[in-house]
Amino acid sequence: MxxxxxxxxxxxxxxxxxxxxxxxxxxxxxxxxxxxxxxxxxxxxxxxxxxxxxxxxxxxxxxxxxxxxxxxxxxxxxxxxxxxxxxxxxxxxxxxxxxxxxxxxxxxxxxxxxxxxxxxxxxxxPGITAFCAIGSKLGYPLVEGNNILSIIPATIEQDKLDKALALSDNVVLMKVYKNYQDVVAKLKRHQLADNAVMISRCGLPGEEVVHELHTAGDKKINYLSTILARRI
The missing domain is CATH 3.40.1010.10 (Tetrapyrrole methylase, N-terminal domain)
Known part of the structure; x- marks a missing residue:
């Protein structure tokens, strides 16, 4: 067989x-x-x-x-x-x-x-993605109407990240653990930081939710961390 x-x-x-x-x-x-x-x-x-x-x-x-x-x-x-x-x-x-x-x-x-x-x-x-679970858990709509949702690995080239953030109404940022402070700075620059949230280890022991991204400071960001952000 x-x-x-x-x-x-x-x-x-x-x-x-x-x-x-x-x-x-x-x-x-x-x-x-x-x-x-x-x-x-x-x-x-x-x-x-x-x-x-x-x-x-x-x-x-x-x-x-x-x-x-x-x-x-x-x-x-x-x-x-x-x-x-x-x-x-x-x-x-x-x-x-x-x-x-x-x-x-x-x-x-x-x-x-x-x-x-x-x-x-x-x-x-198939399985449920982290960003879908996060949206449901936090009551955070991922995208509505004709808005554009971009799913972006934060590790891409900086100019590509800027272009993606500039064009998007809503974003899912993956792999933010490597350059977290740079990512937060870019979200602020593109007016996406005020309605952003990060969750680490969603559904796992040690889960953490951060609504004010700047409060994370310089602490090490968990590998299993995702940021949701929107312009509105």
Missing amino acids: SGVFYGVGVGPGDPELLTVKAIKAIEAADVIIAPKTEKKEGSVALTIASPYLKPDVEILTQVFPMVSDTEILTEAWASNKQTILTLLAAGKKVVFLTLGDPMFYSTYIYVFRLLGDSGYPIETI
């Missing part, structure tokens, strides 16, 4: 925000893959999915390095791909967990492409 590969979005943090389809896939899995970088201990995605794991499921941690060294990346990806293919050849149901949605800034996208010509069936199960 042929194995099946599932990419499952586990949402932003609250285990109750998983879809019924995601839960069914996790409960039926023979192998759960929990991706991580070499810098992190444990897997947030695995913690979120833990209420739905069957007792005898095999849990496999795969490291996906966040480095620019092509040789290291190629070796790691090739090794991870071969491990997955071996499991699928054995007829296993393999679930690859990912925070949020699998097709949104996710490591899963690269795995999906790597396995695209493998001949094994692949099913991608």
